Amino acid sequence: MTFDPKTYHDTHWTLSNHISSLNVLDGTIWQHGESGLELIDENNKLPVKLVTVGRVSAYRLKCGPAGNHIANGMSPLEKAKYQFHISRPAHHDLAEDYQAGISTLEALQSQVATTKHRGSMIVEDVTGKMIRFIKNVFTLRVSAHVKQGT
Numbered sequence: 001m002t003f004d005p006k007t008y009h010d011t012h013w014t015l016s017n018h019i020s021s022l023n024v025l026d027g028t029i030w031q032h033g034e035s036g037l038e039l040i041d042e043n044n045k046l047p048v049k050l051v052t053v054g055r056v057s058a059y060r061l062k063c064g065p066a067g068n069h070i071a072n073g074m075s076p077l078e079k080a081k082y083q084f085h086i087s088r089p090a091h092h093d094l095a096e097d098y099q100a101g102i103s104t105l106e107a108l109q110s111q112v113a114t115t116k117h118r119g120s121m122i123v124e125d126v127t128g129k130m131i132r133f134i135k136n137v138f139t140l141r142v143s144a145h146v147k148q149g150t
Contacts, residue, residue, distance in 0.1 A: 005091035012051065012097075019052040019101035030112055037112050052101045053094045054086030057130055061085075078140040085123060085130040102129050 013020050028048055031040045039048040062083040088098050102122065109121055123130045 009093035
């Protein structure tokens with residue numbers, strides 16, 4: 001079965017959590033979370049999960065076992081992150097959804113941004129705007145050592 005972008009667009013853009021949906025931000029609020037501000041669904045008090053479309057770009061693709069970790073002690077291992085960018089899809093309908101999603105993300109970012117530099121989530125180069133996704137690879141574990149014999 002081949003992928004049909006037109007059918008995908010027609011069946012997904014009406015989802016309430018699709019990033020190009022007209023009502024995607026209805027019933028959402030900003031709230032402080034563990035890693036900063038989070039967009040929360042007012043009904044269930046859980047973080048909002050949005051659906052987007054895009055094409056994974058090879059630009060700064062860091063999804064190997066160690067993510068973007070630089071060896072030889074340049075940075076601690078717990079700071080290593082997986083990183084990839086989503087760029088505009090080639091198909092017209094999906095490209096329109098992508099652009100609507102970029103507009104939604106820019107509006108969200110402008111609601112909480114404290115500076116004019118907003119390059120953390122949306123990255124722009126000569127090819128256009130891309131959405132950056134980053135996730136920590138490792139978690140620092142601290143274990144308690146019990147002294148024996150004292």
